[in-house]
Amino acid sequence: MSGQDEKELAALLQAAIAGNEKAYAAFLTRTAAIVRGFARRKIVHGGIEPEDIVQETLLAIHTKRHTWITDEPVLPWIYAITRYKLIDAFRKRGRRVEIEIEEIAETVALEVAETVSARDIARVLDGLAPGQRSIVTAISIDGHSIGETATKFGMTETAVRVALHRGLRAIAKRFGRNENAN
Template identity: 65%
Template sequence: MAPFERNGRKAGLNAGDEDDLARLMRAALTGDERAYGEFLQRAACLVRGLARRKIVGGGMDPEDIVQETLLAVHLKRHTWQEDAPVTPWLYAIARYKLVDAFRRRGRRLEIDVDDIVETAAAPQTETVRNWEIDRALETLAPGQRSVVAAVSVDGRSIRETARNLGMSETAVRVALHRGLAAIARRFGRN
């Protein structure tokens, strides 16, 4: 099990973990696919813990937030500044995905200012362009493209996507995971 998750629960993040995560991201940005895969696995553990803590009372699946965040991380990886800590950047993306998910469902999420002070003060960099998303989606098989576009771009839930596409929720999760993995393999190098 990754050092960021023990017995299904998030372990404390110490300075060594932050440094290791930043090292993996730097290596990923230079084209190291193994490092990128490990970074994404560890990032998923951190985001999963955050999503589970923030989603109280059900109605949303934390895995939806994890997948949406990982896609956004992939598409926005060029915005991370290599001399900055990686976890505030990662958590900022995850928080935006959580807020978007609550907004889509008509719920309100209150975030403590202390949680976002580091990222709110950071200068904003270039955002993902629609053509970058289209380019990533074009590389997928039609079924995967439909699922990834519905869940990660349009913001639909796994359940809604399954219903709209006539698939089981498990099949949607598998197609989403495989589609995101294909995008990560294809565009993992700069």
């Protein structure tokens, strides 16, 4: 989706939260199409109906719409909810779920940033290699996307994802989290 689509979707959700039913219907219709496409791409071997994921996601969005931060992009919020619903569906089926880091890097970056207090951010970033520090800062602190960060530093998106993953792993290790503990 383009930046304009993101803005339109965010405006629809803002209007919906303010009570505009037509805007809410339009938001849900567009969101359903996005979630449907995403679910179809992720459900490779069947056993789970994409429409079930769409309905579960829309229900979660409806009940949690007040948690969306209006200054933040709406698409990562939608995709995060969809990923969790997909994972729940696979767990119910008893399958092991493996997700590529590229698919969740931005979400993980935001979650790591939210768990670190403001006074610890400088200390945490100082512990990273300069390249990792720049990447983690651009994505987790400044809120840039993978693509924007790649352009900013003249890197490929894959290289940015690798640096981000390594930086986040270093942060997790520093705070005593074992990434193999599940």
